[in-house]
Amino acid sequence: MTDAVKPASKRVRLKRLNKRGAYDRASIDAILDAMPLAHVGYVFDGAPYVTPTLQWREGDHVYWHGSSASRMLRAAEDTEVCLTVSLLDGMVLARSAFHHSVNYRSVMLLGRAFKVTDPEEKAERFKGLIEALYPGRWDMLRPVKAIEVKATSVLGMKIAEGSAKVRTGPPIDDEEDNALPIWAGVVPVSMRMGKAVADSYVPAGLGPPAHVGKIRIG
């Protein structure tokens, strides 16, 4: 069964374009799981900052991390943040400038960020990140060191308030414009994974493990 996410009180309820809004957890989770790149918004001295960072989901929480020296991460602890994940799926060309659009999937999550402080729990979260991107890789790696755990901050947020927005399909032109001899349609956009490039230290004959060929974004 899919839990519904609180539709963000009044503050994020989608007043416009409600047909594009969705609050169910399945929709939200699918978008979070499809795109590791997130944009996290903080307020710092009253002004907004938006930083790109990797996010990963574990159950009902979303996490992100960065250097323990990061002023943004320090400022984010126990304050309101906004974590947004977006995928560009297509360029939508209409017969009028006004109806041009893009196809996309996006999630906006609101809430108070908490900091993961227990070293063992932090290491578990690092494992969560690695395994989310590259299943099976964690156990192949040189084990994590205490100093690395210390040097990294992990922030999390419960998936509780927010929304997903999705646009799919062709342009929606004004009815009377559809007869115009103007090409209109969609150019799909997707993320392509290229051929893996080993670094110069990989011994001859050591090919990439299976998870490298299975990376999917989008």
Add this chain to the structure above:
Amino acid sequence: MTDAVKPASKRVRLKRLNKRGAYDRASIDAILDAMPLAHVGYVFDGAPYVTPTLQWREGDHVYWHGSSASRMLRAAEDTEVCLTVSLLDGMVLARSAFHHSVNYRSVMLLGRAFKVTDPEEKAERFKGLIEALYPGRWDMLRPVKAIEVKATSVLGMKIAEGSAKVRTGPPIDDEEDNALPIWAGVVPVSMRMGKAVADSYVPAGLGPPAHVGKIRIG
């Protein structure tokens, strides 16, 4: 000659990872021009909001737009905003969890947003957006209507304060880890444009104009 952008006073100067920071306009403009999807941060009742939106650059300004009914756009006028554009260029797999990374290009711009209010200037900006994405398309379209100009808000910001960050290249493992028999390297990530799909009203025989095949993102 390339102008330097003010390195964001103290508030955004890149205290960490300075080797990844760049303040020259050529670097910033190249990233803005490569990716129309931006994430704009606003402060609304003291909390941060990050909304995905299309941005386009005209000279020394960056613009974005949306419905005139949008609370975010209304809240943004003449207040501090942060516009961030990011491109994910590769997944970087190292021999330790700690040194995993991503290759990316990103720009963070800070400043006060202004609203374009003059209807003729707004129409010029719509043209700027269409032509940035699809050179030559504006003149093929059904002309813009006054009501459409009114229904759309255009916000702009001078490119004056901010920074670009770029990571490229292989993983940087701890020296002593390079001898480990663990595969490490980069999986390139890029944006792929699919085959254009005409909508159901396009007359038989009317193929897409040249700009459709020339869309490049990334």
